[in-house]
Amino acid sequence: MPQNKVEKGFELLDQCVTLMQGSLNSTFIDSYIEVAGNLVNNYQVQVQDGLPNAETATKLTELYTEFKNLDLAKEERRKVTQLVLLKGTMAEPLQPNHQLTPDSLGFLFVYLAEQLLGDDKRLTLLDLTAGMGNLMMTVMTNLELAGYKVWGTGVDVDDTLLTITALNSQILEQEIQLFHQDSLQNLLLEPSDFAIADLPIGYYPDDENAQNFVTGVAEGHSYAHHLLMEQSMAYVKGGGFGVFLVPSNFLETEQADKIKEWITDKVYLQGILQLPTALFKNKDSRKSIIIIQNHGEESRQAKEVLLADVPSLKDAQQMQQFFKEVSEWKNKNLN
Template sequence: MEQNNIEKWFNIIDHTSIILQQELHVSYLEAVALTGDNVFEGAILQEELTPNEIITKKLQKEYNSLHIERFSKEEIRKGYQLAILKGMKDSTQSHHQMTPDAVALFVSFLVNKLTKNLEELTILDPAAGTGNLLTAVLNQLTQKDVKSLGIEIDDLLVKLGFINANLQEHPTEFFNQDALQDLFIDPVDITICDLPVGYYPNDLGAEKFELRNTNGHSLAHHLFIEQSFRYTKEGGTLLFVVPNKLFEGEHASQLHGFIKEHGVILGLLQLPLSMFKSEDHAKSIFMLRKKGFDVTPPKQALLANLPSFSNKNAMQGMIGRIEQWFNTQYHVSSE
């Protein structure tokens, strides 16, 4: 991957977004969506700019210098991600934490292993945000015929996700809605989700969930797990980025009982503590299968503390251990 391609791509998004931000009086993040749309469509779509020849020529010069067809999908994803991160620092979407790149790529590696028996598959991210995690995974599933779906409640984030996928040429369906309400989708082969952590404010909407709290707001991350099981096929796979304290607290036994009834635990991989501001914010990757015909638990679940992603030797050893586990413990029939 050419670092200068990522920088060039980011710089063009950044320069053109600043122009659009100033001329159209929108936020930088909204301008990132607008300029991404312009690049994808190969035209300046903002009609109100047409009378201003100086501005349109300035934008067109930037776009003409791009040659995006020469960039890899990962270069496009990373450059666009940098612009989105810049925009989120000063936006109302600052609460939305994008999945770190190293984690997204490691999740991609695991998804590849978990779906090794499938030539065709459907994948869902019910908290897709800007589509960064989903497209990172899609970029590593190049040998498969993949149909992907993303759900996101925030209007601007879902627009960024849609444009992000378009620029990388992933035919992803995005739905702008509350993912904890009824979804009009068929069950999928695999669900991935960097779980939104916190309380779900819609007590009425939570009533249909087994994992609801009957006394006050329910935990959103618990409901997302239940919803993911609901929209994953029997025998399908689920992969979550979860808080390390998922099984602590007064509702932990309820969650544990739900998972025991509906799923099979494949593994829990703790992410390096060095990635997080404090131990309280630390996260892990949780791998499960939904119960179904011919689904048996592995004799030994994959449990590990991941080393720092920058420690190549330690990571190489860990990858070898994970490969060995998949070769000996993870058995699924081809469909």
């Protein structure tokens, strides 16, 4: 069976990163950044202090030309970069909060965004936990395929991850503005239409700043994922939505009272979608997707909160039934 363009693109880009890594004797991430920078710089190999060596540079040039000539569409380019990053970070594991959001979950975010967005096809998208950008770019490229014009804003405290996002956004020719800072400090951002995040799980070390949030606890460290959800919705327009990946037990932890207070007073919790157990190593690591809506002139608490178990993502028939149920819920509760 002949290779499709994504498979060929993956093979070529993976060869490039492997060659670069061998020549520079560097980590996968640093080698990926070098290669991505070359692609952005008109497919030109950048040589510094004799590295990569002449033989490697010649081979890279040939591979870059072959990759360019594939003429990949935007979503094909995204899939290629994601597959290469996925392979590389499996060989050199990252901490859990830095790992890529898998496409299977990204496409659920896309579907929910299409259901929740109004008729306006012009959209500003916010991700305060941008990381390597795969979730944001999955949502952006696929909404564009559905006829939307999307502008993205991403924030992250990790400059290496943000460099990857910046380079990949240029490879994909996506309109994304990126900010390297603590997402929980004051942000000079205009309110967005829609927020997304694969929230990092853990504690936020700045206890003083955490006191500025409803979800901040009086003593000890506050949950970063609670604070980031609150901060995300603070930069979403009135009546706008946020879709977040959170621990399934987020309403049952020792800090649950604070997140419940925020939900009760400041926003509407419109939906909780329990993801399949097969996606997670154990029960304790299980996650859900939740739908939050800001108060606004036309927004209100849904008469019936969407509570659903997402079926196996490999079962097309069950997924179609799930999509039908979500659509029916939206028509009854949000229109």
